[in-house]
Amino acid sequence: MTTLETLDDATAAAAFRRLVRHLRHRTDAENIELMGLAGFCRNCLSDWIAEADPALGKDEAREIVYGMPYAQWKASYQGEATPEQIARMNESVAKNHREALLDDALDDSFPASDPPSMTDPGR
Secondary structure (H helix, E strand, O other), X not given: OOOOOOOOHHHXXXXXXXXXXXXXXXXXXXXXXXXXXXXXXXXXXXXXXXXXXXOOOHHHHHHHXXXXXXXXXXXXXXXXXXXXXHHHHHHHHHHHHHHHHHHHHHHHHOXXXXXXXXXXXXX
């Protein structure tokens, strides 16, 4: 069975490029909305590219994702965030943090019993 870790790099790269093209096409899907729903956005994707290849700067990584300089994309497509959008984004980002803590707890406890963060989600 193929897993994320064993997926062929060419297949993963093709899927990644399709995701980036899709995000370039869907300029109506603003970053604040992506953050509120999925906990990541185009900027996050750009940051992950720059982390994977430290030779790329932040601006270059963003241009890869946006298909243009970030300032140009922002001026053309990004509106002012509403308080509701900001609240949803903050809630979503908090879920990312809780899941990262859970992953760390699982790594630390494996193969022992469930970590406290699983049995006490508010922790």
